[in-house]
Amino acid sequence: MAEAIKIRNLTKVYSNFLSKDKVLAVDSLNLDIHEGEIFGFLGPNGAGKTTTIKMLLGLIFPTSGEAEVLGKPAGDIETKRRLSYLPESPYFYEYMTGTEALEFYARLFGMGGAQARKKADELLTQVGLGGAKKKSLREYSKGMLQRIGIAQALVNDPSLLFLDEPTSGLDPIAHMDIRDLILQLREQGKTVFLSSHQLTDVEMVCDRVSIMVAGKLLKMGSLDELLKAGATEVVARKIGKEALRKLRSISHQVDEADKDKIVCLTPNEASQQAVCVIVESRGEIISVTPQRNTLEELFIRTVREAEE
Amino acid sequence: MTILTIARTTFGEAIRRKVLVTFLAVTVALIPISLMFGFFSYRQELTTIKSFYFGMIGIAGLLIALIMGIQLVPIEIERRTIYTIHSKPVNRYEFLLGKFLGALSTLLLSIALMGVAAIIAVTMKTYGDELSRALIPITEPFSNQKLHISEIGRGIAAIFAGLVPTFRQLAPGVVLIYFQLTMVVGLAMFFSTCLGAWVNFFTTSALYCVGSLSQVTDSLIRGENKSLLTKGFAYIIHYLVPQFGNFHVLNPILQPHNVVRDLDKYIAQNVVYAMLVCVMLMAFGIWIFEKKEV
Numbered sequence: 001m002a003e004a005i006k007i008r009n010l011t012k013v014y015s016n017f018l019s020k021d022k023v024l025a026v027d028s029l030n031l032d033i034h035e036g037e038i039f040g041f042l043g044p045n046g047a048g049k050t051t052t053i054k055m056l057l058g059l060i061f062p063t064s065g066e067a068e069v070l071g072k073p074a075g076d077i078e079t080k081r082r083l084s085y086l087p088e089s090p091y092f093y094e095y096m097t098g099t100e101a102l103e104f105y106a107r108l109f110g111m112g113g114a115q116a117r118k119k120a121d122e123l124l125t126q127v128g129l130g131g132a133k134k135k136s137l138r139e140y141s142k143g144m145l146q147r148i149g150i151a152q153a154l155v156n157d158p159s160l161l162f163l164d165e166p167t168s169g170l171d172p173i174a175h176m177d178i179r180d181l182i183l184q185l186r187e188q189g190k191t192v193f194l195s196s197h198q199l200t201d202v203e204m205v206c207d208r209v210s211i212m213v214a215g216k217l218l219k220m221g222s223l224d225e226l227l228k229a230g231a232t233e234v235v236a237r238k239i240g241k242e243a244l245r246k247l248r249s250i251s252h253q254v255d256e257a258d259k260d261k262i263v264c265l266t267p268n269e270a271s272q273q274a275v276c277v278i279v280e281s282r283g284e285i286i287s288v289t290p291q292r293n294t295l296e297e298l299f300i301r302t303v304r305e306a307e308e
Numbered sequence: 309m310t311i312l313t314i315a316r317t318t319f320g321e322a323i324r325r326k327v328l329v330t331f332l333a334v335t336v337a338l339i340p341i342s343l344m345f346g347f348f349s350y351r352q353e354l355t356t357i358k359s360f361y362f363g364m365i366g367i368a369g370l371l372i373a374l375i376m377g378i379q380l381v382p383i384e385i386e387r388r389t390i391y392t393i394h395s396k397p398v399n400r401y402e403f404l405l406g407k408f409l410g411a412l413s414t415l416l417l418s419i420a421l422m423g424v425a426a427i428i429a430v431t432m433k434t435y436g437d438e439l440s441r442a443l444i445p446i447t448e449p450f451s452n453q454k455l456h457i458s459e460i461g462r463g464i465a466a467i468f469a470g471l472v473p474t475f476r477q478l479a480p481g482v483v484l485i486y487f488q489l490t491m492v493v494g495l496a497m498f499f500s501t502c503l504g505a506w507v508n509f510f511t512t513s514a515l516y517c518v519g520s521l522s523q524v525t526d527s528l529i530r531g532e533n534k535s536l537l538t539k540g541f542a543y544i545i546h547y548l549v550p551q552f553g554n555f556h557v558l559n560p561i562l563q564p565h566n567v568v569r570d571l572d573k574y575i576a577q578n579v580v581y582a583m584l585v586c587v588m589l590m591a592f593g594i595w596i597f598e599k600k601e602v
Contacts, residue, residue, distance in 0.1 A: 091387045093389065
């Protein structure tokens, strides 16, 4: 699979000109983002997520290391024709109307007057602002401005989108709309680099995620790999005393739920053995369920471990 | 194309900025009002009035140029509008030049409006007597004189005829003020790529004051009985700081002893000088801005 983003040993150190304080914002980051995937880039505040995105866009420069975006060095002007960025809490020229703002962004891609106006109208309709296109942005609510932000990120029909907290400040309906839009983008084959604190959204839409803490990448993989809990829950009935003793010896935990039903939590590698014990003792298996963590649990555990 | 798009947006935003509009409106209003409220005696020389107007346009224009110049780039970084622009195929030089052109357009509109107000006011002062006499029946209700339409018409015609010579008298000074202030915008924008807004405000203002003494530094360089240190210091200031003083030359109060023999040539030379200074300031500004982290 081709890589949309390739990052090798990317490091960013912020140093203050007057004092000698240095802050290591990103520490030897290595990352590959595949084309067509939705990649969740997670981390607590100050983890280095926005710094990484800004380096990939050429807004700031790495202290060391390399990054390639769509096959070209990060910051390449021609590559910017094929990517887009929605910053966290975006701000626009407030005197403009919705149409004027999007026309302005369209013109930055070289579109002429009529083409830019047509594109602006299309996008405003797409993000549900068709009725407010003549209002000045000063009159827009935070959610409406966020939608303008999304629209400006779609103005060039990009192959790669950097979305930094796209659902921040949105009401539940708008939140769902944006989530659906991200899923539509995947169906269109676009790559989305999504930085968000909305872990349920990330869990719903992302193919792979990474967790960054204090500039270091601590976890990366598909959701299935990362959220696998390492245990399987086996529920069975009619278990004899001998079988129960064997199950206790191979399981983390065995609970007798009611008279003849047990709930047994075994390590994944022992789940097969537990099933055999139940079958051999002529017990009745009700369910075998591999356990899965939530992304929130994984995130909190990872951050806490890093802090310790 | 990109430069013009950014310039147009900058212009659109600047002309809506309350502080700039207030400066402009107050100055444009003050120019004719100053005549009505008798700032000048009836017989006062036109020279004083011209100097006063050049001074007003210069000060208001300076404030507009400074406020725009120091804010244009830092405010984009502070508000993070620069992120959505620089993530698009916009070179940094295009951004900076677009901002500069937008600022120059705003300045042009401001100076032009103030200049037009001054031309109208001076014309009224110089050629308005006939109209005033014709309008006496209106201004004095108990007067027995009758209102003669033909006299009013003659008065208005005299004012219109007077606009052209007044324009010729004032326009060169207004043009020089505009080009002087383009250098202020250039200087402020250059510093805005590396300094904070307030430090930039004081630095640019200080350099404007020093540069306004270019006639003094010139005489120090030419002075025969000056020490080498004085001459060297004057030389550095004279050639390193833009020579804003050369643009005050048509203000008879600021530069009473200066006589320009060939006005067209003088203006052309200074316009070219201002343009060269702007090009150099922008070139250095772009060089710094290319390396700047936003």
